Amino acid sequence: MGSTYGKIFKISTFGESHGVGIGVIIEGCPAGLEFDADFIQSELTRRKPGQSRITTQRKEADEYEVMSGVFEGKTTGTPIALIIRNEDQRSKDYSHIATQYRPSHADFTYQEKYGVRDYRGGGRSSARETAARVAAGAVAKLLLRKIGIEITGYVSQVGGMKLGKPYQELDLRKAEENAVRCPDPEMAEQMFEYIDSVRKSGDSVGGVVSCVITGTPVGLGEPVFDKLHAELGKAMLSINAVKGFEYGSGFEGVNLLGSEHNDAFYTDETGAVRTRTNHSGGVQGGISNGQDIYFNVAFKPVATIMQDQESLDQDGNIVVVQGKGRHDPCVVPRAVPIVEAMAALVLADFYLRNKSSKI
Amino acid sequence: MGSTYGKIFKISTFGESHGVGIGVIIEGCPAGLEFDADFIQSELTRRKPGQSRITTQRKEADEYEVMSGVFEGKTTGTPIALIIRNEDQRSKDYSHIATQYRPSHADFTYQEKYGVRDYRGGGRSSARETAARVAAGAVAKLLLRKIGIEITGYVSQVGGMKLGKPYQELDLRKAEENAVRCPDPEMAEQMFEYIDSVRKSGDSVGGVVSCVITGTPVGLGEPVFDKLHAELGKAMLSINAVKGFEYGSGFEGVNLLGSEHNDAFYTDETGAVRTRTNHSGGVQGGISNGQDIYFNVAFKPVATIMQDQESLDQDGNIVVVQGKGRHDPCVVPRAVPIVEAMAALVLADFYLRNKSSKI
Amino acid sequence: MGSTYGKIFKISTFGESHGVGIGVIIEGCPAGLEFDADFIQSELTRRKPGQSRITTQRKEADEYEVMSGVFEGKTTGTPIALIIRNEDQRSKDYSHIATQYRPSHADFTYQEKYGVRDYRGGGRSSARETAARVAAGAVAKLLLRKIGIEITGYVSQVGGMKLGKPYQELDLRKAEENAVRCPDPEMAEQMFEYIDSVRKSGDSVGGVVSCVITGTPVGLGEPVFDKLHAELGKAMLSINAVKGFEYGSGFEGVNLLGSEHNDAFYTDETGAVRTRTNHSGGVQGGISNGQDIYFNVAFKPVATIMQDQESLDQDGNIVVVQGKGRHDPCVVPRAVPIVEAMAALVLADFYLRNKSSKI
């Protein structure tokens, strides 16, 4: 019972990796929004498998169908249902793990929690579900664009290779120009080679996706529990393989003194209130303050590796789980649009929730 | 509209720092739980101000009153309302900031979002609100104890001083024996001196609270959005001054290869399924796997410092915000029970939600 | 876990009849609303016991305290907590029913559901809880007044005595001029005498409260489940002793042909779209159409009567439940402000929810 996200701009995803398909219902999208069907497809394409040799070689077109909520090119205020049928399901690739528990996968926990599981490709626990999030996030992005909010993700770390520059020193548009989605072309090249070497060794590696949100008006976020950064954190941590979230100064901020960390207010030439530094990451007291929002999301190395691993089956017998199937050696390049999508969903929801703040 | 947390074991907090009082309604606590009133008070006492010279010198007894939901020493299944009246309110300490925006506080964002704010002591954005969370968390702990779950928090970092040991090598019970709540007595002493020196210089410093949860049954957590670690993350990030959250291998896990990071399953002598390592932090696919859950929470340096800072007032004039009032130079010692309380609320809710997983 | 009502303008009530007190948290009330404390008290006074000899003779001042969410006479957008302490608790009046199941009361069902119950005065199942609703509803009324919505309830039936006139033919302001709250003075007098005779015979009798809402803008209500009339229905049915709800043509409308029942649209002199008849009761497709909303709420005879009744105790023994205590012989006069309060809560919530309907 945890497949719904959001309070007003609310999504419910469904579907398993090797079932009939996956999809999402978006409830609460305001009526009258131009439904840019091509943009939504382009976002799905950014996430889809088979983009380069460092992503999984599964072939899925990830084309979606609009079942409801759109009429004559505009949203109608009623639920928008988007479905994506599964293709290229080599379910028999998974018959060998029907009763095995793959290490650091969700096989064991799903089996114990539900007493039954669709083992094919991880079923519901597969990252395939995130395609539905990306589709919904694309609709949220359309809404956010109307109010000037832009969300840009990029890869800032792969294994030990860390892009040591703050986002202000990067040209983030370059992230989409390479397969890694790192905005520094040289670093991107090195990361690519590294991921490829990991792939060849049948292993996997972790990484960090960073994200910057510009144009947010002051006032988004609902303290004391639904703080803007708290919802962003939950949204990111709900993505497969995520192990950590930090925003603004993050874990590094711990090392600073208050006198160093505090962001001084001033008024810019337009009369807008701004801060001279932005350790706050665009959020104060859980509410956006109009400065850039930025955060980092840590992804673990993908659990599926092309190596044999000792494990257990459902009966407690020791087994060897074989490394088979087609998987990403490093998840972060394809995770960038997912991170953006989840951020868009969070902001769209807070934008609508904020409409009731004042008389 | 964000003052409610939880789906079944659900809390709603209310109250401002310098208003009449604060409080919480707990809805969804099962009937028949022994209501250990003294334990709840002891948890509040762990959080209350004035515990040592490195915490704020405000005097608040933080005694609570049970208004409903308990009869003859047991919960009745109806809402439990707990209230704590405010005392020692030196509201005039705050008259100087009635129209000023304190740097890195929530004054500006609350004013913009709501058009009005109770400026006294930060009003609703004050960490005083967390006393209500601790009271509710104590009730959650009572429930969790019935099923064998124990939650232990401790300070693992203050500024640059980092306790570089994994929790398994520490005697966590020692954390409560010193004012810093660091389980390593020597490190605790150094941290204490450091915080005290920061205090004397009128400054503040950040820190990290770590937390370990033992005894969790397999099956808690509700994918795909309400994953156990995602809710823990949100709950922690909703605490004042938190900038980051990581669980299991966390941000460090990024550096590992999949073959290093995967946790191998085995069966222990009792026949229970266990993992040889625990990079997963007790959670796989968003569901508890029965191993220890552990995570870190980063706190920024407190925004209130005893130094003058340039800022703006509500009319956009440049002003000097004076360092006044009684505040913590480092928030982490008092944050330990808050972290535990939020973790308890998350687990209690998932425990009840899990009752519907299977036929 | 059912003590919360509303999605944006959301209330959570707590408290038992003979505990420390009762209260309510209002979350989601917009900031900047003038908090008319006297009006709220006057609404509580309309509901309080002891208004005349046909209402219970319990003495409760029902004075409330504002614990949070209001600053300098205005709402701040943070949770508003209102508490009312219990007085005049003759709990020993109830000791005789500690283990008995009063007929048609909630003693048996609470005991079975929760395994424990606060038997004093019905505990949580007592209609005393509705005082919290009235307080919250008064705040909702303050919000609705800002947009021109007025809600007026009145008694239209007591036992078999039915006020056979449509509301348009009545001067509803007269309802508050008599103890029964029936706007027809003659009928009110007869109803009063009848209720008083029922009271003297130690019995009780049912009744109907009718309610009219004027000034509702077009657009309130959220199909397909949260239709305006469906939420009104739930809200009314959640009031103690309610057995039925109908709006517009209601159960009588069944007898009409479509050609008789349909409400023809026309444009009035101001250019506003109106309907010539209003069998729709101001709601079409679950959304307000700008015409008057009107509905009826059926209340059963109060279960507590001053007569001995055979029943069971918790152990299954046959017992005689004695008629004791101070109770209303007919609930509808005091139910009028409760019906209005619940209607106000429904409309306030839909008013805020509707802010997200369109781009």
Added chain:
Amino acid sequence: MGSTYGKIFKISTFGESHGVGIGVIIEGCPAGLEFDADFIQSELTRRKPGQSRITTQRKEADEYEVMSGVFEGKTTGTPIALIIRNEDQRSKDYSHIATQYRPSHADFTYQEKYGVRDYRGGGRSSARETAARVAAGAVAKLLLRKIGIEITGYVSQVGGMKLGKPYQELDLRKAEENAVRCPDPEMAEQMFEYIDSVRKSGDSVGGVVSCVITGTPVGLGEPVFDKLHAELGKAMLSINAVKGFEYGSGFEGVNLLGSEHNDAFYTDETGAVRTRTNHSGGVQGGISNGQDIYFNVAFKPVATIMQDQESLDQDGNIVVVQGKGRHDPCVVPRAVPIVEAMAALVLADFYLRNKSSKI
């Protein structure tokens, strides 16, 4: 934002009458339930158009596809998505009302609320949406059967023709044996003729569906707002064309004295607590007491009639809305499975919610 129903067993419907299709996601259905696909189809068939000459002559197979949540014939605890594609869409039948407001339809209110509407066949406001409810309700019925709960609806009134017998005197199984779904064959015949005559005159007529629920355990319902009968009321009122709801003694109960209305407890031969009468309708204090639950639902005459009606278009011009299309002259025969489905959804949700009532 009102297309979701339920707290744990939660459904979200989507789709418009003449769009691609309709469907539903069921979240929170426990894992391990046998998914009886044929039963679900049979329930849809009970609701589908074209059953006899007194129902609409539209031809829709209403065959559904399971997209997720079921594996090897059992539910997996993950969201169950069911979709039904639209067929036989004579959308051009509706081009004449693209800008017209049909009397007592939702055209005007949708247009005003959303600024845009899918006018074809009523779009989202069409009763076609209820097919999704019936599919979801069938799954709920499968769950309820496991615990012995059976739900039976029937037609008890058509226009002024009222089946004047309590349900105990009827053989409810006979309801499914005739096109009207009235369990009294003679009355059914008369109702059929009457509806047919109304149809021939191009008019429509209202009716009442009654419903009986047997086998409910004690304890379902969550006071004080989510009372069992309050949720039943909301669920019923959310069905298209419903104008009223009453349970147990209902509006008639108003006329009784408390001494007549109270249900005396006794213990039956099995030791179970029962009541001698059941004016309470199986619910006391908002919680099921184990007796039969019964209620009535009033449906207005369908707004679409085969007669010309004066109305307005979107620009405020007076127009004549022509009677066209294929519609039910009386909605109650096809409404029976919808009433049952909604009741099943309410009970399934309360059954799961009740799992957290006690330690």
